[in-house]
Amino acid sequence: MRSTTLCLPVEGRPAERILLGMKKTGFGRGKYNGFGGKIEDGETPVTAAVRELKEECGLIVREEDLEDMGELMFVFPENPELDHDVHLYIVRSWKGQPKETPEMKPEWFAVTEIPYKEMWADDSYWLPAVLKGKRVKGEVVFSADNEEVDAITIRTE
Numbered sequence: 001m002r003s004t005t006l007c008l009p010v011e012g013r014p015a016e017r018i019l020l021g022m023k024k025t026g027f028g029r030g031k032y033n034g035f036g037g038k039i040e041d042g043e044t045p046v047t048a049a050v051r052e053l054k055e056e057c058g059l060i061v062r063e064e065d066l067e068d069m070g071e072l073m074f075v076f077p078e079n080p081e082l083d084h085d086v087h088l089y090i091v092r093s094w095k096g097q098p099k100e101t102p103e104m105k106p107e108w109f110a111v112t113e114i115p116y117k118e119m120w121a122d123d124s125y126w127l128p129a130v131l132k133g134k135r136v137k138g139e140v141v142f143s144a145d146n147e148e149v150d151a152i153t154i155r156t157e
């Protein structure tokens with residue numbers, strides 16, 4: 001099973017604005033999301049998160065600036081080869097300006113105006129808690145279309 005990262009740049013504590021990217025290619029194309037991807041051989045979740053954030057939107061962060069917000073497991077019963085987990089991070093400090101890359105077009109949103117309808121269906125269950133500073137652990141089971149959520153269990157810490 002593969003492991004991935006997802007990094008959410010935010011401004012403010014509590015969070016006031018979040019940087020999301022419109023994914024232009026690959027898994028999740030056409031959805032707004034945070035920035036991340038597969039953890040490569042030899043990487044830790046943190047080193048992968050730093051690399052993916054830079055690759056996908058140009059922001060440069062130090063490992064110590066990543067706030068560990070927990071872990072989610074995504075299960076696709078109809079396509080088990082898609083099963084994966086994601087390590088979630090918030091980052092509030094970085095160098096550089098967000099820029100469009102071949103993978104993502106970044107855009108700032110007020111936390112009151114997050115475009116959940118254009119995001120993965122599970123995000124509205126856990127992202128509000130993460131933005132309030134809670135760590136989450138859980139599992140999301142997708143239905144046969146690999147889009148809708150069939151079952152979801154989220155624990156907050």
Ligand SMILES: Nc1nc2c([nH]c(=O)n2[C@H]2C[C@H](O)[C@@H](COP(=O)(O)OP(=O)(O)OP(=O)(O)O)O2)c(=O)[nH]1
Binds near residue numbers: 036121
């Ligand atoms: N917000 C949110 N993000 C998700 C969900 N499912 C899911 O894979 N992601 C994130 C985790 C990863 O950051 C990304 C998928 O990673 P990936 O490695 O398959 O994507 P990729 O095509 O960009 O591949 P890569 O070359 O960058 O590694 O999408 C979800 O349900 N909600």
